[in-house]
Structures are given as C-alpha cells and as structure tokens.
Amino acid sequence: MSKLPSLLCVVGARPNFMKIAPIFSQLSLHAETMSSVLVHTGQHYDAAMKDAFFEQLGIPEPDIDLGVGSGTHAVQTAQTMLKFEPVLDRVDPRAVLVVGDVNSTIACGLVAVKKKIPLIHVEAGLRSYDREMPEEINRVLTDQISDLLFTTERSARDNLLREGIADDRIHFVGNVMIDTLRNHLPKAVPVGETIAHYLPERSRSFDERAFALLTLHRPSNVDNPEILRKLLDAVAKISEKLPVVFPIHPRTRKMVEQAGLEGYLDNPAILPIPPVGYLEMLGLMKSAKLVMTDSGGVQEETTALGIPCITLRENTERPITVEQGTNTVVGSDPVLILSCVDDILLTGGKAGKIPELWDGKTSERIVDRLREKYFSH
Ligand code: UD1
Ligand code: UDP
Numbered sequence: 001m002s003k004l005p006s007l008l009c010v011v012g013a014r015p016n017f018m019k020i021a022p023i024f025s026q027l028s029l030h031a032e033t034m035s036s037v038l039v040h041t042g043q044h045y046d047a048a049m050k051d052a053f054f055e056q057l058g059i060p061e062p063d064i065d066l067g068v069g070s071g072t073h074a075v076q077t078a079q080t081m082l083k084f085e086p087v088l089d090r091v092d093p094r095a096v097l098v099v100g101d102v103n104s105t106i107a108c109g110l111v112a113v114k115k116k117i118p119l120i121h122v123e124a125g126l127r128s129y130d131r132e133m134p135e136e137i138n139r140v141l142t143d144q145i146s147d148l149l150f151t152t153e154r155s156a157r158d159n160l161l162r163e164g165i166a167d168d169r170i171h172f173v174g175n176v177m178i179d180t181l182r183n184h185l186p187k188a189v190p191v192g193e194t195i196a197h198y199l200p201e202r203s204r205s206f207d208e209r210a211f212a213l214l215t216l217h218r219p220s221n222v223d224n225p226e227i228l229r230k231l232l233d234a235v236a237k238i239s240e241k242l243p244v245v246f247p248i249h250p251r252t253r254k255m256v257e258q259a260g261l262e263g264y265l266d267n268p269a270i271l272p273i274p275p276v277g278y279l280e281m282l283g284l285m286k287s288a289k290l291v292m293t294d295s296g297g298v299q300e301e302t303t304a305l306g307i308p309c310i311t312l313r314e315n316t317e318r319p320i321t322v323e324q325g326t327n328t329v330v331g332s333d334p335v336l337i338l339s340c341v342d343d344i345l346l347t348g349g350k351a352g353k354i355p356e357l358w359d360g361k362t363s364e365r366i367v368d369r370l371r372e373k374y375f376s377h
Contacts, residue, residue, distance in 0.1 A: 005375055006035040008093035011062070012043035012080070012104025015297045017053035018278065019099035019122060022179035022363035024059055030367070034375045037091050041080045041104040042067040046250060052277035056187075057180065073103060073134060080107035088115055094374045095120055098142065099176075101135040101296075106142050113145045118374065122176060122366065124149035125156025125165075126296075126317035132220065135296075139317070148373065150366055152176075152300075153320040153355060173365040174357030177297055178304050181282065182360035188282035195245070198273040206271070212242045212341070213288040215295050217249035221312060225259035227332055231312065232256075232264040234334035235292075238341050239269035244292075245284060247276045290344045292337070299327050304358055308349025310340050326352035 007027065011020050020038070027036040040062035044050050054061065066083040068076060080103065088096070088111060096112035097120040098105045105121075112119050124143050128136050143149060143160060151157055152175040160170050191211075196203040214235060222228050235244055246265075248256070256262060265272040276284065285291060285301055290308045293299065299318050302309035303325025311329045321327035326349060330340050343349070357365075 004033065004035040006037050006091060006093045007095055007097060007370065007374070008037045008039060008088070008091055009097045009099075010039050010041065010084075010104060010108040011059075011099070012041035012068075012108075013100075013102040014044050014049050014053065014275075015295075016099050016102065016104070017050070017057060017059060018180045018297065019176045021053075021057035021059050022176050022183065023097070023099075023122070023366060026363045026367040030371060030375075034094075034371070037064070037093065038062045039064045039066065039084070039087060039108070041084070041108065042069055043076065043080070043102060043104045045069055046275075048275045048277075049250065056278050057184070068104075076103050077107045080104055081111050084108050084111045085115075088112065088117065093117060095147070095370070097122065097370075099123055101126070101138045101142070103134070103138065106138040109142045109145055118147035119145055120148045120150070120370065121146040122150045123152055125151045125160040125170070126153075127156075127159045128313075128315045128317040130315050134219070136317070148369070150369075152358075152362075153318070155319055171365075171369055172357065173369070174359060174362035175300060175304075175355070176362045176366070177300050178358040179360050179363050180278075181301055181304050184279060184282060185286070187279050188286060189277075189280045191245075191283050191287045194273070194276060194280045194283060195271065198276075199271055202268075202271060206243065208287055210242060211271075211288060212238060212244045213284050213291045213293075214244050214246045215249065215291075215293045215298055216246075216312065217251050218294040218313065219251075221294050221332060222249075222252045222255045225255070225261070228252075228255055228259055229261055229264075230334060231332055232261055234337045235270065236264060236267060237334070237338055238292075239267060241341065241345065242289060243269045243271060245271045245273065245288075247273050247281070247284070249275055290341065290349060292341075299325075300358075302326055303352055304354060306352055308344045310337065310344070312337065320355045324353050324355050326350045 099122040191208040
C-alpha cells in the first residue's frame with residue numbers, strides 16, 4: 001500500500017454508495033498528497049444491492065471487502081467490528097470517514113475512535129426523534145464519537161448542539177446525494193427501457209407519463225405482516241387511479257413472501273420489479289407523477305427533482321424536504337395516504353424549492369475541509 005497518509009472510507013449498504021461516490025471522485029484529484037482506501041463491509045452484497053452501484057457510479061472496487069453479510073443487529077455490528085479492527089491496524093489511516101446511518105456506520109466508527117483515529121461523519125445531525133428506528137440509534141451514537149461532522153441541512157446543527165457536540169466540529173456543507181444526482185441525471189435510464197427490461201410483457205400497455213413509484217423497506221412498515229398488508233391494500237386502491245411501479249427491496253420481498261401477501265403483487269396495475277440500479281431509479285423518479293416511499297434518500301432526491309413525495313412514515317429526520325421541498329409525511333394510515341394521492345393528482349402537489357447548498361458541490365467542500373484538517377501537515 002502507498003506510503004502517503006491515508007483516509008479510510010467505509011461503505012456498507014445501498015444508500016452509502018451514492019454518498020461515497022462523489023467524495024471518492026474528489027479525493028482522487030489529490031492522489032499526489034494523500035491516498036484513499038475504500039472498505040466495503042459487505043452489509044449489502046447482492047449484485048442488485050451493490051455491484052450495480054459501483055459500476056454505474058464509477059466507484060472503484062473496494063480495496064477491502066469484509067464480507068459481513070446479513071444477521072441480527074448484534075451479529076452484523078459485532079462481525080463488522082471484529083473484521084474491521086485488523087484492517088485499521090494494517091492501513092493505519094489518518095482518519096476514518098463514515099456516511100449515513102446504517103449498522104456499518106456505527107460499527108466501523110466505534111472501532112476507529114477506540115483506536116484513537118479521528119472519525120468523520122458525513123450526513124451528521126439528522127434526527128427523527130424516534131428511537132424505535134435502528135438508524136436513529138446509529139446516528140446519535142456516531143455523532144457523539146465523531147471528530148468532524150458534516151451536515152446536509154441547517155436543522156442538523158441545532159440537533160447536534162442540543163446533544164452537546166462542540167460547534168466548531170460541525171460544518172454545514174450540503175448534501176452529497178445531490179452531487180451524485182446532478183452528476184448522473186443526464187444518464188438516467190428512460191422508464192420504458194426499465195419496464196421493458198424487467199416486465200417485457202407489460203411494457204406495451206405501460207404509459208410512462210402516468211405512473212406512481214413506490215419503495216418500502218423500513219422494518220416498521222414491512223416486518224409486521226398486519227402493517228404491511230394495510231400498506232399493500234392502500235397501494236392496491238391507488239393502483240386503481242394510477243399504475244404503481246414497485247422496485248422491491250430484499251427485506252420487503254422476504255416479508256411479503258413470509259406473510260403470504262404475494263397476491264397483492266399479482267395485479268395488472270402494480271408492476272413489481274427487483275431493486276433497480278441508480279440510473280434506472282433516477283429515470284423512474286424523474287418521470288413519476290408521485291413517489292411513495294419510506295426511504296431517507298428518496299425523500300431528498302424527489303425534493304431535488306421537484307417530484308411530489310409521500311413519506312409512508314410517522315416522522316422524518318430530513319425536515320427540510322417537508323419545509324422547503326416536495327415531501328409530505330403521511331404515515332401508514334390508508335385513508336390519509338389515499339387522500340394525499342388524490343390531492344397530488346388534483347393539484348400537482350407541492351412545488352418546493354432546492355434547499356441551500358444542495359448545489360452539486362458538497363463533496364468539494366468536504367474534501368477541502370478534510371485536507372486542511374488532516375492532510376496539510
Ligand atoms: C439497511 C439499513 C437501513 C437502510 C437500508 C438501505 C441498518 C440497521 N439498516 O436496512 O438503514 O435504509 O439498509 O437499503 O443498517 N438482503 C439481501 N441481500 C442484500 C442485503 C440484504 O437479501 O444484499 C436481505 C437479507 O435478508 C437481510 C435483509 O435484506 O436480512 C435486511 O438487510 P440489512 O442490511 O440487515 O437491513 P436493511 O433492511 O437492508
Ligand atoms: N435506490 C435505487 N434503486 C432502488 C431503490 C432505491 O437506486 O431500487 C436508491 C435511491 O434512489 C437512493 C438510495 O437508493 O439513492 C436510497 O437507498 P435506500 O432507500 O435503500 O436507503 P435509505 O436512504 O432509506 O437509507
């Protein structure tokens with residue numbers, strides 16, 4: 001490995017890939033003064049949950065893959081920690097950078113700080129104030145142990161200050177997800193191609209100008225068969241107004257099968273497809289009449305694209321998407337979901353505006369600050 005001082009970046013799950021891509025590409029511009037090492041924990045491993053993103057987003061193959069895979073929270077977190085520690089010994093980086101709020105984020109962060117290696121958290125300070133969410137625990141704990149905290153919206157600083165984080169560690173830099181979105185929008189795959197690829201028999205009758213897009217994967221929505229059934233029931237009713245394209249997360253696929261709810265997918269107005277690549281997803285989001293989701297990233301991307309978003313959760317850790325963007329937090333009550341869909345179909349939904357510093361230059365600001373703090377001496 002290179003003798004230059006290094007920054008070790010961690011990814012683990014699908015939403016991490018969009019976040020690391022622009023940072024890694026910025027880091028490559030400084031390869032003469034610092035080296036960058038990419039570790040994939042292996043939390044997500046299916047081709048459709050990992051390889052597709054490395055290819056489409058131009059992320060180099062990870063230097064190290066920990067191959068952790070799936071498990072309970074304790075198993076996944078503990079395995080990641082055990083496998084990450086010797087990597088840190090070997091690489092001896094100046095700092096470790098983690099993104100987002102998944103188990104890989106907190107697991108690697110915890111190992112790094114215990115070895116006295118400064119931790120950098122990208123997308124710090126977001127709070128749903130719902131401790132039932134595993135991600136909320138990961139966010140709070142990662143922020144507590146981070147040396148440098150990069151935030152996507154101004155409210156994040158207030159959250160962090162309330163938790164006793166020193167002001168001078170917090171840097172409002174904007175949203176790296178939007179760097180990725182802007183870099184790749186011209187390459188978005190047209191919806192017709194995506195449907196023809198996954199559902200060739202449905203593609204002739206599919207109207208790409210009139211559909212809704214759905215993603216679902218939060219345990220609070222999909223792990224309880226009753227709640228999942230209620231949501232799929234609402235989706236069935238919505239599909240009477242507008243066909244629904246549904247790229248299905250592996251957790252959700254598994255739960256639909258376990259709960260015996262496959263019948264809901266056997267509906268000519270619902271188009272179930274496997275998880276799609278980022279460029280396919282961009283194409284779907286930008287052409288949809290509306291998006292229904294419980295994803296964090298999709299709430300932000302729809303705001304950036306100006307597409308109405310209905311969040312199927314009781315809260316959001318990304319309030320700017322509601323205050324300034326196109327997002328409406330509706331929860332899982334079918335009556336409220338249907339009435340929100342009707343409203344959007346009638347009025348076109350919230351117009352929204354692009355939040356401050358979601359300008360495509362966030363990774364540049366992050367890397368400038370990193371170089372100044374850790375690599376200028
Ligand atoms: C994880 C993150 C969540 C994030 C989501 C993004 C945590 C606690 N959760 O949730 O914050 O929003 O990723 O998609 O870190 N599976 C596969 N193939 C894969 C990966 C997973 O089949 O490549 C299946 C396995 O059955 C696994 C289940 O999906 O048990 C859940 O995967 P896991 O990574 O534990 O959580 P996610 O629900 O994906
Ligand atoms: N995404 C994708 N294909 C899909 C579903 C989502 O490329 O089938 C993208 C989405 O556009 C966003 C990211 O994955 O960039 C969000 O990841 P996810 O919803 O899995 O996690 P969250 O953001 O909720 O943590």
